[in-house]
Amino acid sequence: MLAGLMAAQSPSALLFRRALTHPERAQAECLSRVLRTVRDTNQSARIPGFTRIRTAREFQDAVPQSTPDSVLADLEALKAGAPRVLTREPVVRFEPSGGSSGASKYVPVTRGLLDEFHRALAPMLFDLLSSRPAVREGPSYWSISPIGRKKGRTPGGIPVGSVEDSAYFPRFLQPLLSRVFAVPGAVAQLPDVESCRYVTLWFLVACEDLALLSVWNPSFLTLLMDALERHGERLAEDLELGVCRPPRGLGGARGGRDGDGDPHPDPLPEGEGGVDPHPDPLPEGEGIDSVLSRMRFAPRPERARLLRTALRSGLQGRMLWPRLSLLSMWTDAQAAHSVGPACHRFQGVEVQGKGLLATEGVVSLPLFDAPAPVLAVRSHFFEFLDPEHPEARPRLAHELERGRTYSVLLSTSGGLLRYRLGDLVRVEGFHHATPCVRFMGRADSVCDLVGEKLAATRVSTVLDALLPTVLGGRRPPFAMMAPEWEAQAAPAYRLFLETDAPDVHLEEAARAIERALCEGYHYRYARELGQLGPLRAIRVTEGSRRYEARCIALGQRAGDIKPTELHRQAGWTAWFSQQGARRP
Template sequence: MAASSVLLGGLHAALAPSALRFHRALRDPEAAQTECLSRVLRATAGSQQAARIPGFERVRTAREFQDAVPMVTPDSVAPDVERIAAGEARVLTREPVMRFEPSGGSSGASKLVPMTQGLLDEFQRALAPMLFELLHHRPVLRTGPSYWSISPMGRKQGTTAGGIPVGSVEDSAYFARALRPLLSRVFAVPGAVGALPDVERCRYVTLWHLVSREDLVLISVWNPSFLTLLMDALERHGEQLAEDLERGTCRPPDADEVRGVLARMRFSPRPERAAALRSALRHGLEARELWPRLSLLSMWTDAQAAHAVPSACRRFSGVEVQGKGLLATEGVVTVPLFDAPAPVLAVRSHFFEFIDAEHPDVRPRLAHELERGRTYTVLLSTSGGLLRYRLGDLVRVEGFRHATPCLRFLGRADAVCDLVGEKLSATRVAAVLDAMLPSFFGGVRPDFAMLAPEWQPGPPAYRLFLDTAAPDSRLAEAAAVVERALLEGHHYRYARELGQLGPVLAVRVSEGVRRYEARCIALGQRAGDIKPMDLHRQPGWSAHFSGVAA
């Protein structure tokens, strides 16, 4: 414990200068954003992208940038990404691409995001203040190790045809190189766990390391259901884990296939921790019995993730929960602060613009022009070469920290399902499910509830997947009420009246969260990044949940 305290005290001091610059910038977001734009322009100058933009070399101000540079989407950037992957240089920026990171890919296969040193530096301008905030305002977090979920869980690394690596080994790769050895020494779970080839074995080895640490103080995950599934695995494998802790062994499923990875980690006998685990298993697996000093859970708490928070916290009574900011593979949008009304804009990281949701055709606003209570979609420009990139995230201004807006993530602005012209949006589906489902299931939504399209004999239709023990009649009633609410939308009603779309039907599922995760991984997502969704645009869920190959 003393060693962790010394190391974390040093980390706190090392992060302080970046945090101070960040907090100063909150007082003048216009100046901070001007500096960010200048950095983005310098990174892009001399690239193929810059050569395609008439007058790019004369752009200096935000208004000139908006007039000269078109907005882009992931699809429109894809040809440039393919050229980089094939080995072509100076495509989006002058800097070489160090690696690609797969994006979340929430409705299909992942996209590759090019990572340059300039982009990593921009991540650091947000992540360093975020980590400092934790250590400074919650001093207990300086007294023991933390668990930060490892992004590559269940995903293999590789290289592109041009020899560029795909995927990082662990989350510390986003921090400054000088800090990584220090971070690796205060993480409860070694980064080598990320080299395990599948989620189940990765969870088992992760749990061995977590249970072995009585002094664990922080658990940081992205999706709250990730934590739920981790604790479910602890209950499922608890007795074998206790035996392994007692003996100093580690036997995940099919252990012989991963001996090489396991050999890179230490597993020494921990009989006292085996006894603690057995006691916790007898008493309902209350986390505080295993980790008496655990003080903070960090996870997504906004938009659709909010539905998964109660289940994730069920075994963590008395532990503080902090919502994460909005962080995408392409860049950081907001940073959580304990005393702010919502996560604050990462004003020193990238150049941001905001499209007014009610007036999408007017010139996008800049950070210092946002208004409290209004909703916007985010445009991002980074030193990694993404210029005026439609991130697809919808945010609402909840207030300000000094002069910088605090933004609540509302969901995906581009999440619209349109099989036959019905134009069904995720925000509309979320509102309907939130309003309608609790009255059928004891005042709460089922742990897993999702609407998704199905191509089928006859007209396509939506299925309402529900993980619940309620009788079939109750599921059918819920589907009928959801259908009536969706019919209030003009496009959906018109598609139904024309017979182009069938009615919503309910489908009972079991272990919905776990099986949802399994298919999302098969679709190309990282386990740690998977978000619960009220509306999933990918068909084939009926076959998946029934065990039939889609």
């Protein structure tokens, strides 16, 4: 089925394989390409001597590092339609970029940037299809989130958001990719997450030869299978009749309640999956029925019977999809805790971790014969900051050392120069001469209410070390700290735990974690001064699902939401309390 797609990726894959032995040369070519793209723009005019830059050292000396905040003015000019702001090329679309602790930023996408994505995605896809032939034998599912009703264009008329992952590939490949997807891209037009999941499950269950499931966050897959269990009998009836009836009350264009009575947010942000890479928003008043009318639902009584059997037998994925051969998902950093629950219903199915792919650019890609995802050495120009020596000159790709951790700087043909991506990577080894890097977490995930400077990496380490001990040997499937500001009280952190452990154990967990955090000077000092209140534990139910719902309400796409042990946004106590949280 995918032989043609594999052949189309072969030339780029070959060039990437050759580049792995000469990363310094490949990176020099990337830098030259980026410099050509930025020349004769507003951005280059601000940089003295830009036209004389030739080498990486000259580039580092002349161009300041940038951050999301430092490029805001340029992004606003681009959104208004101004030409040649960051690059000579026009902006094709803006992509919302959702981090783990806040609402979306907007990243300008140009043809040059799309070409750089393809330089990484093509060798990854070629390696997948050539190393795992079984994946070529059936359709694939790539996670789809609803686009909702957010405005589809900027004031300057530039589209916002793509609807499918295939939009990052060349246009001539997009129809071929769409034909091998198990779920039609029109699912992304549905106005809320739960109806999107229900319709997605209709097509997945109907697909008897599904070969690949690809999601970003592993909890996305867990929530999808939970929805299959929750609505399984209704879905079986629909398959039998050849209809699709997402339960009313799951939430529509203006929010609502799902089958369990839980509120869902109002309009949702842009998502993934579909045929048109940058559609206009749904016409006002168009809802679920209108979207469903554009899809075909034929009776599948044999699949309905199999679904009922699977539901009675514990809902193992292999019963529904015997040819399923691979699960693709994040497996590093905080996502590692969600892999086990996601794979619970897919015993015996191989898991491949994804590389580090951000909306701004792709840092690494997985190859089956490499010790860790391989640096996307043909895509962008990379620099690496040493967190222990932030004043030192950033290292280049060929200068990295095995076992060291670095923060990534990215320069792309989308116009971002020396951009602080905020991601930490550790060098696990080398594939030929090119570094293999594993995502370790966010370098900028620090919460600082009153000077306590609490880092997500520290919180993750403490929770991993203490929660299993205090809570009977198991780490809860959902564990997250977040700050709270309460009237007439010092700000403090709350620890949200999904666990059946007795209340006394939750209180013990809060005390133990508080003691560990107080080993840090700034946190302890803030507590001693009374500027920071004590940590308290709060029990939650369906933590991942409710976490996702609020992240969407804060402006993130469902497919972009990352698990985190430290969320910097306040208001989680009220959110979980409205939806069934209990404090011990």
